[in-house]
Amino acid sequence: xxxxxxxxxxxxxxxxxxxxxxxxxxxxxxxxxxxxxxxxxxxxxxxxxxxxxxxxxxxxxxxxxxxxxxxxxxxxxxxxxxxxxxxxxxxxxxxxxxxxxxxxxxxxxxxxxxx
Amino acid sequence: xxxxxxxxxxxxxxxxxxxxxxxxxxxxxxxxxxxxxxxxxxxxxxxxxxxxxxxxxxxxxxxxxxxxxxxxxxxxxxxxxxxxxxxxxxxxxxxxxxxxxxxxxxxxxxxxxxxxxxxxxxxxxxxxxxxxxxxxxxxxxxxxxxxxxxxxxxxxxxxxxxxxxxxxxxxxxxxxxxxxxxxxxxxxxxxxxxxxxxxxxxxxxxxxxxxxxxxxxxxxxxxxxxxxxxxxxxxxxxxxxxxxxxxxxxxxxxxxxxxxxxxxxxxxxxxxxxxxxxxxxxxxxxxxxxxxxxxxxxxxxxxxxxxxxxxxxxxxxxxxxxxxxxxxxxxxxxxxxxxxxxxxxxxxxxxxxxxxxxxxxxxxxxxxxxxxxxxxxxxxxxxxxxxxxxxxxxxxxxxxxxxxxxxxxxxxxxxxxxxxxxxxxxxxxxxxxxxxxxxxxxxxxxxxxxxxxxxxxxxxxxxxxxxxxxxxxxxxxxxxxxxxxxxxxxxxxxxxxxxxxxxxxxxxxxxxxxxxxxxxxxxxxxxxxxxxxxxxxxxxxxxxxxxxxxxxxxxxxxxxxxxxxxxxxxxxxxxxxxxxxxxxxxxxxxxxxxxxxxxxxxxxxxxxxxxxxxxxxxxxxxxxxxxxxxxxxxxxxxxxxxxxxxxxxxxxxxxxxxxxxxxxxxxxxxxxxxxxxxxxxxxxxxxxxxxxxxxxxxxxxxxxxxxxxxxxxxxxxxxxxxxxxxxxxxxxxxxxxxxxxxxxxxxxxxxxxxxxxxxxxxxxxxxxxxxxxxxxxxxxxxxxxxxxxxxxxxxxxxxxxxxxxxxxxxxxxxxxxxxxxxxxxxxxxxxxxxxxxxxxxxxxxx
Numbered sequence: 025x026x027x028x029x030x031x032x033x034x035x036x037x038x039x040x041x042x043x044x045x046x047x048x049x050x051x052x053x054x055x056x057x058x059x060x061x062x063x064x065x066x067x068x069x070x071x072x073x074x075x076x077x078x079x080x081x082x083x084x085x086x087x088x089x090x091x092x093x094x095x096x097x098x099x100x101x102x103x104x105x106x107x108x109x110x111x112x113x114x115x116x117x118x119x120x121x122x123x124x125x126x127x128x129x130x131x132x133x134x135x136x137x138x139x
Numbered sequence: 140x141x142x143x144x145x146x147x148x149x150x151x152x153x154x155x156x157x158x159x160x161x162x163x164x165x166x167x168x169x170x171x172x173x174x175x176x177x178x179x180x181x182x183x184x185x186x187x188x189x190x191x192x193x194x195x196x197x198x199x200x201x202x203x204x205x206x207x208x209x210x211x212x213x214x215x216x217x218x219x220x221x222x223x224x225x226x227x228x229x230x231x232x233x234x235x236x237x238x239x240x241x242x243x244x245x246x247x248x249x250x251x252x253x254x255x256x257x258x259x260x261x262x263x264x265x266x267x268x269x270x271x272x273x274x275x276x277x278x279x280x281x282x283x284x285x286x287x288x289x290x291x292x293x294x295x296x297x298x299x300x301x302x303x304x305x306x307x308x309x310x311x312x313x314x315x316x317x318x319x320x321x322x323x324x325x326x327x328x329x330x331x332x333x334x335x336x337x338x339x340x341x342x343x344x345x346x347x348x349x350x351x352x353x354x355x356x357x358x359x360x361x362x363x364x365x366x367x368x369x370x371x372x373x374x375x376x377x378x379x380x381x382x383x384x385x386x387x388x389x390x391x392x393x394x395x396x397x398x399x400x401x402x403x404x405x406x407x408x409x410x411x412x413x414x415x416x417x418x419x420x421x422x423x424x425x426x427x428x429x430x431x432x433x434x435x436x437x438x439x440x441x442x443x444x445x446x447x448x449x450x451x452x453x454x455x456x457x458x459x460x461x462x463x464x465x466x467x468x469x470x471x472x473x474x475x476x477x478x479x480x481x482x483x484x485x486x487x488x489x490x491x492x493x494x495x496x497x498x499x500x501x502x503x504x505x506x507x508x509x510x511x512x513x514x515x516x517x518x519x520x521x522x523x524x525x526x527x528x529x530x531x532x533x534x535x536x537x538x539x540x541x542x543x544x545x546x547x548x549x550x551x552x553x554x555x556x557x558x559x560x561x562x563x564x565x566x567x568x569x570x571x572x573x574x575x576x577x578x579x580x581x582x583x584x585x586x587x588x589x590x591x592x593x594x595x596x597x598x599x600x601x602x603x604x605x606x607x608x609x610x611x612x613x614x615x616x617x618x619x620x621x622x623x624x625x626x627x628x629x630x631x632x633x634x635x636x637x638x639x640x641x642x643x644x645x646x647x648x649x650x651x652x653x654x655x656x657x658x659x660x661x662x663x664x665x666x667x668x669x670x671x672x673x674x675x676x677x678x679x680x681x682x683x684x685x686x687x688x689x690x691x692x693x694x695x696x697x698x699x700x701x702x703x704x705x706x707x708x709x710x711x712x713x714x715x716x717x718x719x720x721x722x723x724x725x726x727x728x729x730x731x732x733x734x735x736x737x738x739x740x741x742x743x744x745x746x747x748x749x750x751x752x753x754x755x756x757x758x759x760x761x762x763x764x765x766x767x768x769x770x771x772x773x774x775x776x777x778x779x780x781x782x783x784x785x786x787x788x789x790x791x792x793x794x795x796x797x798x799x800x801x802x803x804x805x806x807x808x809x810x811x812x813x814x815x816x817x818x819x820x821x822x823x824x825x826x827x828x829x830x831x832x833x834x835x836x837x838x839x840x841x842x843x844x845x846x847x848x849x850x851x852x853x854x855x856x857x858x859x860x861x862x863x864x865x866x867x868x869x870x871x872x873x874x875x876x877x878x879x880x881x882x883x884x885x886x887x888x889x890x891x892x893x894x895x896x897x898x899x900x901x902x903x904x905x906x907x908x909x910x911x912x913x914x915x916x917x918x919x920x921x922x923x924x925x926x927x928x929x930x931x932x933x934x935x936x937x938x939x940x941x942x943x944x945x946x947x948x949x950x951x952x953x954x955x956x957x958x959x960x961x962x963x964x965x966x967x968x969x970x971x972x973x974x975x976x977x978x979x980x981x982x983x984x985x
Contacts, residue, residue, distance in 0.1 A: 063172030067157060080146040098173035107182045107931045110878035117178045117876065120171035131157050137150030139142065 039078045048076055052090055055129070059094050066094065066124065070132025080137050087133025091126040098125065170319065177318030178876070181929040184312065200958045203306065204965035207232045207299050211962065213955035217948050218926035218934030221955035223454040224962075228299035230455055233962050234472045235303025235327070238449060242469035242928045243307065244314040245445050246335070247324035248873075249470055253277045253334040253341075258531070259524040260322045269523045270533050271409045275542045277341065279660040280562045281333035287564035287662060289329065293572050297329045300472035314928055316874055322526070335470035336568055340561040342440075343488045344593035344612070346410040348702050349496050349644050350403040350555065351811065353396030358805040367813040367827075370700045371689055373820050374707040376714055378596060378608070378683070379675055379691040396644060400806065401548035402555065407810065415439055415904060416687035416705045417487035418736070418893055420713055421598040423606045423681050428726035431914045432600030435732045436476055436485025437906040439895045444872040444881055445935075446924035448476075448908045452952070453575065462952055463575045466908050466922070473571045476910060480952065482577040483912035484599040487685045489610055490703040491594035495617065495654070497540050497556035497647030504552075508648040509539055516543060540647055541659040556647050558654055560613045563663045565591035570611075580605035580678070587611050588671055596685035602914045608683045609676040610690060614669040614698065617641050617652040640697040669696050682717050686710035686893075706816040708742045708891040715742075716893075732911040733919065735893060737945035743891040744774040744786045746819045750843055751789060757844035762851045776892050778863025778885040787862060787889060788850030789843075791899070794818055796846040800831045815891075863887075866896065868943055870903055870924070881924060881936045886943055894945060909942070910950065919947035 038047060055069020070087040077083035098121075102108045111118060160168070170177050208229030213221045220237045224230035238246065251257045255273035257265035288294050304327035317323055355364050419436040427433055440447050448466035453474065455461050465477010476485050499507035506513045517537040522530050536543040538556040545554030566589040573586025583599040587609050590597070594612030599605075618636030636653070645652030655667020675691055677683060687705035690698060716735050720727055748769050755763045765785055772782035794812040802811060821827055821839070828842040859865045863885030872879035888896035888905065896905035910920040923942045927934040941948060 059172070060174040062175050063168040065175075066172065067161075080143065080149075094173055101174065102179075102182060105182045105931065106933065107179070110930055111179075113877045114178060115877040117171045117176070117878075120167055121173055121176060121178075124168055124171065125173050128157070128160065131153040131160075134153035135150045135157075137143070137146035137148075137153075 038076055044076065044078075048073065048086065051076060052093060055090055056094060056097060063124065063128075066091070066128040067132045069094070070129030071135060073129070074133035074136035077133065077136055080134075083133040083136035084130060087130035088126065090133070091129040094129070095122070095125045166321075178315065178878075179931075180312060180318050181315045181931045184929055184931070201960045203236060203960060203962050205229055205232050205962035206302065206965050208964045209962055211958045212237055212960040213957060214959050215955040217450075217938065218932070219450045219452065219955075221452045221454065223456060225456045225460070227455050228295055229962065229964075230453055231296040231299040231472050232303035232306070233960070234451065234453065235300040235305075236307045236962075237303075237451070237960070238469050238472075239304045239307035239327075240311065241926060242445060242449055243304070243324060244316040245928055246304070246327070246331075246470040247317075249335050249338050249468070250325075250331045253281070253338045255521075255523065255533075258528075259526055260320060262526045263528045266523060266525060266531050268409075270531070271406070271544075273521055273523065273533050274535050274544055275341075275557065275562075276535060276537070276660060277334060277337045278330070280565075281330045281337050283564035283660050283662065284333040284336065284566070284568070285329050287566050288333075288569060291566075291569055293569045294329075296572070297332055297472065297568070300332065301327050301329055315930065316879075319874060319876065320526075332470055332472065333568065335468055336565075337561055339468060339471075340565070340567070340593040341559070342411060342415075343595070344411065344491065344493050344561065345559050346494055346703070347403055347406045347496065348410070348492070349494070349642060350396065350399055351407070352642060352702065353644050354400045354403055355807070355811060357397035358400075358807060359801070367817055368700070368702055369817075371692070372701045372704070372707060372814060372816050374688070374711065374816065376707050376711045377689040377691050378685045378710070379677065380714070381677075398548070398550055399553055399555070399644070401550075402544070402546050402553045405546045406544060412441070412902075412904070415441070415488070416490075416709070416895075418684070418686045418709060418713060418895070418906075419485040419487050419596065419598050420682060420684035420717065420735075421485075421600050421606045421608070421680075422717070422727050422732075423600070423679065424604040425681050426721055426727050428728045429913065429915050430604075431602060432483075432604060432606055433727060433729060433732050434478070434483040434485055434598060434600045434912040435736060435910065436487070436598070436912075437736055437895065437909040438476065438485075438487065439905055440907040442868075442870055442903045442905055442907060442923050444870050444879065444924065445928040446907065446922045448922050450920065450922065450926060450950075452955075454952075461576050464918075464950055464952060465910070466920070471568070471571075473568070473575050475571055476908065478912040478918060478950075479575065479577070480914075481602045482574070482579065482583060482599060483601075483914075483918075484574050484577075484583055484597060485910065485912075486595040486597050486611075488687050489594040489596055489612065489690060490687055490699055490705065491610075491612065491614060491690075492641045492697070492699045492703055493560040493592070493594055493612065493615065495540070495558045495615070495641050495652055496644045497538070497558070497652065498644055499538065499554075499556065500648040501554075507538060510650060514539070537659070538647065540654075555644065558615075558657065558659065560594075560615065560657075561592035562659045563591075563657060563661060567591055567593075567611075574599075577601075579603065580607040583607055584609055584676070584678075591665075596687075596690070598683065598685065600912070605678070606680055606683070607676070607678055608680060608685070610674050612674075613665055614674060614696060615641065615654045615657065616667055616669060616696065617645070618655060618667070619651050620653075638697075642697070642700050682721065684710065684713040684717060686713055701814060701817075706743070706814050706891060708746075708816070709893055709895070712738065712740060712742050712893055729911050729913050729917045729919070733945075733947060736906075736909050736911065738893040739776045739887045739889070741774050741776050741783075741786070741889055741892050743790065743815060743819070743889075744772070744776070744783075746816075747790070747793070747843075748772065748774070748786065750823075750839060751786075751847060754840035754843040754847070757840050758847055762844070762848045765851050765854075766847055776862060776866075776889040776894075777887045778861065778866060780862050781860065783862035783889075784854060784859055784865055785847070785850060787865065788853055788859075789846050790815065792846035792849040792853075793843065796842045796849065797821075797827050801827070866898060868896070868903065868923075868939075869898070879930050881939055884940075884943060887945075906942075909947065911947070912950075916951055918950040920950040921947050 051072045059065030073086035074083040208226040210224035210233040255269040417438040422433045424430045452464040463479040465474035540556040541558040570590035590611035599607040620636030656664040686709035688710035768782040823839040869883045870881040888894040890897040925934040925936045
């Protein structure tokens with residue numbers, strides 16, 4: 025079997041195999057963990073989820089869902105530490121945080137369109 | 140498998156956008172990204188949510204090694220640290236650690252400001268500020284003060300404090316502001332602490348008023364200035380209402396300073412704010428319900444985010460211990476205003492003239508004439524680093540008198556030498572430490588001998604019933620004869636030089652206005668200054684109050700003139716309230732003191748309003764109806780009052796209506812206008828009320844009517860209906876980030892009421908700390924904001940509403956509860972990278 029064929033089979037296994045759902049959940053968690061220490065986590069999470077998605081449109085969904093998950097986790101974190109109020113009045117920083125969290129993973133996942 | 144071209148195109152566009160975001164937006168993402176964004180860096184360290192509580196419960200107390208010994212810190216419900224140790228150096232190490240924990244950014248900012256190193260953090264907007272502070276060489280003055288202190292008992296404590304600050308700085312996350320602006324604090328040093336001292340002193344006693352007076356003389360004439368800027372305002376409510384008699388200084392004529400107006404314009408923003416003042420009073424046990432003294436103090440300063448004051452309790456256990464609580468400026472390790480279990484003390488500004496300015500013959504750009512010979516300026520080129528811009532070179536010059544400030548003007552370079560009593564090795568930090576340990580007012584009086592700068596109205600009381608008023612600081616005699624110099628270069632007294640007043644710019648080349656025993660940027664002997672015993676002080680007064688008004692009718696030496704003292708309104712009101720209560724026979728108590736601090740009655744309004752009402756016939760109909768609201772007004776400056784709004788806006792306009800026509804054509808803006816009290820006491824037919832631009836002869840009624848019409852127009856334009864619509868508390872952090880600002884709200888009070896709050900232009904000022912001290916456990920205090928500089932802390936502005944409402948929190952010596960930070964004895968190097976003991980490690984950092 026050629027290398028290309030092996031790669032194709034591995035890719036299919038990751039995207040549609042028995043453990044693909046588990047992999048997606050695991051990737052969500054990895055992306056979230058990386059995001060907790062650096063914003064690059066938003067891109068990394070989106071890229072990995074794009075790779076695991078069975079289709080382009082599913083990749084876009086995964087990316088957006090990942091962004092929403094990060095946002096929910098972040099808001100929960102702020103709430104836990106009583107900082108939601110300050111976040112709400114941070115003006116441009118608030119909008120930047122919201123925008124980056126939802127847009128970056130989605131864009132990253134769209135790279136799935138290359139193959 | 141073929142690829143969908145639309146999806147491929149979308150993927151390429153997405154990839155390009157991601158790369159673009161990373162390259163051009165990376166710094167913004169580092170600021171705002173969820174979790175990791177710099178803007179949210181303080182969340183897990185502060186907060187009052189369930190996560191914070193759970194985190195605290197799980198982690199328990201924090202343990203920190205302390206090379207000086209064991210100490211504990213317990214934060215109370217208001218975020219005030221109660222710090223306890225049985226070794227004083229261990230105590231001060233812990234103080235440094237907690238101040239850095241709560242206010243490190245503010246400490247660094249003050250230090251940068253005074254060292255002229257602000258541009259390196261905030262960019263070119265601060266270059267002019269840096270130029271001024273470098274040329275004044277406050278760094279050199281702070282180094283001289285450290286030299287004066289380092290071998291005293293206090294020196295090792297400052298070193299321990301410094302180590303504590305650096306321990307926190309080296310091991311814990313930096314405050315959010317550093318991350319937002321992407322810079323770091325330098326290691327703390329003892330000199331940095333003394334720079335904060337210098338900042339306080341300069342902001343309270345440094346000015347260029349002599350230059351201003353000379354410019355006014357030149358432009359208005361001395362007849363006008365003697366009327367508008369008298370030696371003393373015509374009131375009879377000085378601090379000392381009893382005789383204080385001693386020989387007075389001779390008068391001296393001011394020189395023509397027309398060419399110096401541009402220099403003054405460039406310097407006036409860096410001097411003491413006019414109108415910044417404070418209240419304090421002390422009442423002996425003879426007048427109180429408890430039989431023990433009471434003391435109140437509220438210093439009025441610019442209100443900032445975070446607040447200028449930091450409250451703390453320092454408890455040194457053991458036989459030689461003390462237990463003191465009060466406020467300090469972050470960066471200063473001892474309690475500046477507060478009380479221990481035996482003594483309470485507070486300060487206000489005297490307004491003394493302790494800055495003198497000197498002109499020189501300058502044969503060349505690099506030389507000046509002094510003592511009959513041509514001398515070279517002591518000159519140094521310094522580099523100001525500018526964040527995001529080119530470095531700027533500044534020339535720092537000095538003369539025998541002190542700093543030399545020079546600016547280019549349309550007529551060429553103009554400069555003056557500056558001598559300021561804080562510009563030498565001063566020991567007020569030692570005095571304050573003495574207050575912390577004092578057991579009687581005699582101890583306070585003795586400690587105050589070292590309180591070299593700034594000049595302050597110190598009031599104190601002790602548990603045994605003693606009371607004290609003492610004007611602190613060094614007061615120069617000025618001699619007109621040139622004096623001889625010792626071989627060391629120190630000035631020595633010789634002959635019988637004539638003592639002259641200091642309210643003028645001196646001819647430095649001619650040896651005028653010399654200070655004897657003063658060595659700028661070195662150690663002064665103070666031998667030619669007013670002896671400590673001759674500076675106003677009173678022991679055992681029944682009550683005595685200060686509000687920055689004239690100290691005494693006859694202080695015994697040239698102390699100051701009206702331009703540096705405050706209007707008498709607050710002082711008159713405080714004495715009125717104290718007199719009334721004393722005469723009533725009802726003893727005073729802590730609640731009465733607090734009620735006084737909440738007083739919003741305006742004696743300024745009482746003085747002006749009858750005149751305003753008399754001028755109604757000269758007003759238009761709308762304004763007249765508006766002015767009618769003043770008729771039944773009780774003169775209380777409350778937020779819901781329409782009349783208070785009318786008066787406040789009238790008060791802002793009346794000096795303009797009176798003086799604009801004479802001042803503006805001469806290039807004098809409203810910053811030059813005389814005291815409000817001067818306007819109030821001008822005769823009705825004073826020519827100053829006449830508008831020289833008209834043919835008619837206007838009187839006070841016309842000027843007041845014009846001021847009211849302008850006030851009404853301003854209120855209408857802004858939609859203000861009550862005083863609270865205009866008089867708003869709006870405190871913003873220096874960095875323009877929304878969540879760093881405090882909430883806005885309406886306020887009672889005015890610049891001239893005891894309950895002090897002023898909002899004029901972009902400045903917000905007022906009572907920066909309110910304290911009522913007793914010896915029966917009922918002491919209380921409040922700051923306008925909160926203890927913590929972390930915007931995510933529950934103590935970021937948790938006292939703001941209490942403060943605005945005139946309420947208080949307890950200031951007691953009760954157990955604060957569980958230990959939050961436990962310092963364990965490490966017996967060695969503390970591991971921080973800033974060795975306090977060696978300023979050499981400062982590495983040239985300013």
